[in-house]
Amino acid sequence: MALIKQSSPHTRGQTDTTKIMQTVILATIPGILTLTYFFGIGTFINLILASAFCLIIEASVLKVRRRPVGFFLKDYSALVTAVLLGVALPPYCPWWIIFIGSLFAIGIAKQLYGGLGYNPFNPAMVGYVVLLISFPVEMTRWPAPTSILTDSQSLPGLTDALSLVFGFASPVLLDGYTGATPLDAFKQNTGLMADNLYASQAIFREAHFAGAGWEWVNVAFLLGGLFLLYRKVFTWHAPIAMLASLGFCALIFYDGGSNTSGASPLLHWFSGATMLGAFFIITDPVSSAVSNKGRLIYGGCIGIIIYVIRQWGNYPDAVAFAVLLMNFAAPFIDYYTLPRTYGHTQSRRATDKIDTSQRR
Amino acid sequence: MTAANLQAGNPQLIATDEERTLFTIPGGVHPPENKQQSLNSPIVAAPLPGKVILPLSQHIGAPSLPIVRVGDHVLTGQLIAEGDGYVSLPVHASVSGTIVAIEEHPLPHASGLSDLCIIIESDGKDASIPMQERPDYRNQSAKSLLDIIREAGIAGMGGAGFPAAVKLNPRAGCSIEHLIINGTECEPYITADDILMQERAQDIVAGVELLSKILGEPKDVVIGIEDNKPEAIATMRETVKNTPIQVAVFPTKYPSGGEKQLIQILTGKEVPSGELPSSIGVVVQNVATAYACYRAVRYGEPFISRITTVVGEALAEQRNVEVRLGTPLSDLLTFNRVNEKKLSRLIMGGPMMGFALHSAEVPVVKTTNCLIAPTKKEMPPSPPALACIRCGLCAEACPASLLPQQLYWYARSEDHEKLESHHLFDCIECGACSFVCPSNIPLVQYYRSAKGKIKQQEIEKEKADRSRQRFEFRQERIARAEAEKEAKRKARQQAALEAKQKLAEAKAAAEQHSEATQQANSDDAITNALAKTQTKTTDPKEQQAKLERAVQSAEGRLQKASARLVESQQHTPDKNDKFAAQVKQAEVRLTDAKKKLNDFLTSTNFSTNTSGTSSTQTQEAQNEADKDKERLRLEKAINSAMNSIEKTQARLAEADDEKREKFEKQLNAAQERLQKAETKLAEFMNQLETTAAQEKLQTLQPATVDAQPEPDTPMDAASAAIARAQAKASARASMSEEEKLKEQIDGLTKRLSKAEEKLAAAIEEGSDKQEALSLGVEKLKIKLQQAQQQLEDA
């Protein structure tokens, strides 16, 4: 009788990492569909290219590092990074943008640091930020949502899209579909009263509570995020803290619509990458704080940084910067937010020396 | 319930169960319960095993000491091994039959460890010793009840197997307010306590009352049960009516049954890290333990059987079995009709905290509450571990509010400092973190091995510190002894020189005047000498006093020796109790030694006295005439003796070191060591003899000094007489010395022959004493030779 010798526990729960990753991908589907609805086929092309690049790069690096390729590819983490990168990049961006993004995300930010679990920075955000700094033009060329396209504009069809992506498109075509995002529009506003601004810009005029198209994209990501919360893929701490602090800052600097007012909380919540960031980026467990208290601080700080950059910085959106900045701070937060262990009167900092005699 | 509240670790009020406030614990998991399959039939008695294997270590604490021999016939319930000290338990025969072996046998242990077991072949009769019933046990004192529980061998039956009596007797100063009876049984599969509560509630409640009485009726006595046992709850509720005992029911969640967690649920208090529950006024006992205590007290039943859940899909019968301790698990599996082909592993305990066994040829022990025989499908081997994605699920599941993923991180990098600062040692190894980990990381395994490594390091460090200390002490002691020796030697040399000078002067003076006083009466000389002896009658007494002092110092040394023994035992505090008995033995032997020493000294005294009275004169004369020679000779003897003392002491110290090492390794070695110590004591006595000789010399020296002034007195008839007497006496003295030497040689030969006998015996037995004994023989031979040499010289 050959008995298995294994240490306890001998039974285990239903969750596994692969399933978690799959769930995350599943939860992006509403967002992807909404993006496609408003911005056309470009998002899909982004996703396909990003997935292909990310998996190829992951596989080759694993090969170079002499790790079992199949085993690690199966954990779906590279695919999650690809999806997040894919939805973050502007549709119809050139293929090499996606390639460079994937290279930095998987090759540098993830594998160079030792692979899954060891990366201090969120890979997708590293890829995104590198691109944003290096290729600002390509990276800010977002299409206008289909609902506000003027008569002369139309979203590219499949052939046009492919030719845009692979670089045989004429520049004329570009003007045929791009437009300012709500955050862009708000940022570029100089002197108009909010009401006037809203009236003058289609992107606000056609909107229900934030910016046309974008508000629904954010709603879709919010739904996906709530699904993940329901599935207990992560805890509520970081996303809620981020949204709360972002909303709080917006509330402070929102004066009801003068020409110096900041954007309203609703505009901040439902524009740009807010919901994507809150539920899919900052919840990346690897690069965030570990304890729940730590995650509250982590999320809260990200919300503040997002607001600061959006309001006073040079970039219209700031989720990627905020996340990377707080990735830096995560270990530091961890140091000071250890939970109080059973039988100890107070929580303690990880740096404290411990009196080993107390346990005997 | 939000995870944040849980994480904060603050107990929260979750329900008010009738009259009781309940609290929640952070974390926890809900593994599939799998309890129903073993609850379909009542408790079944397993058939009498053909053979039982009873380990001497079924509990926490010192292993029991066997009191039977191979070949003895024993009855069911008969004591076969005694508890060794306070934290230990006795073992009783669980069947009647013949002891066929007392040997190493694999234990039910994760590592497949072997240890000493008493193996009884059943005679099939199950003839029991008479059990002492105590219908009036309520009138007994707490202490005698505790003794009964201890003597019945009852260990905590839910978990680790801590002796029940020890737990029921909290340290002085801890006033117990809560007696918590653990009927939680939060592990999946196990239903032993559940079914016990369903079927034997009366005895359990009587047991709880008994425990409460022993603890001085704490104001809160509560039985805690998870809400997945409705029948047990109903029965217990019914049974505790009209008693002050409460039954508290709380939601099922693993690990609510952990001692610390249960305390938190029922009282809202936390046991401070590193302390016992009694420090916050709580005692926790398992329902099965309460039951066993009652059976032991009321019916005199020793702990020889228990209820074990035998479950798993590889079995045709899944049920609770009342089984004799020591029954091989293979018997139990056969009884439940195991399908060996389907059996994929064998787990003792529950699936969360139990351990996989290496074979079924290990016995049921006092703590065996469950045996799981799953199929591969039921408990598939765990998939390979993936990378930790720091998802934090483990931290959410941890009932101790630890950060398992950080612990895992530090355990992998062996960062022991960080591990400790992250409270690794507050991990109760419940397995909740591994259970939820999506990457299948065997977290608990990492923690266990890290704990082991840290403990090992600490032990090694302590050991190193101790031996360094010992080394330093020894160096110091040797240096001190050297210095003293040197000082003494110098003093002696000085004295000898002076004496020589004075003697030479005296001799010269005496020679000058010898002719002039030739006709002086020798009778006068003798009377003179006698008179002088009479004036010196105090001298023998003085000598006696000195010898007595020697005895005292010898006793002191003996005490020190025994103290050293005790000390060496204290280095292994967990085995203290065991050694206590041996120390006592050693003490007895030491007293013996003392007596012998006294005898020896009395005889010496006697001989000195007799020689003192019979030949005082002679001695006196001899002293005066031969003092120089004698002193030099004795000096030589003493020097060599002292050298040998030094050497022996050094050897002793070294031997001690060795011994301590052995102590830490083995108990058995203790006896051998004691024997060695005995031999050493014998050697020590030899040294004492030498000391006595030294003392003699010391008494002689003053005598010499006393004698010195005499030659300096004006030369008269008396001094001439003295000189003559000296001459005469010197002849006699030489005679008496010869006699003395002869006597000494006689004694030595006798001792030598005895020692040789002993040595021969030791060689025959192949005992460890050989070396020490042969050393002793060698020494005696040398002494004998010296003595013979002296005799020849004389």
Ligand code: SF4
């Ligand atoms: S549950 Fe497993 S994967 Fe998740 S943080 Fe803990 S150890 Fe890492």
Ligand code: SF4
């Ligand atoms: S095994 Fe230790 S670290 Fe894991 S959940 Fe239990 S107490 Fe926490």
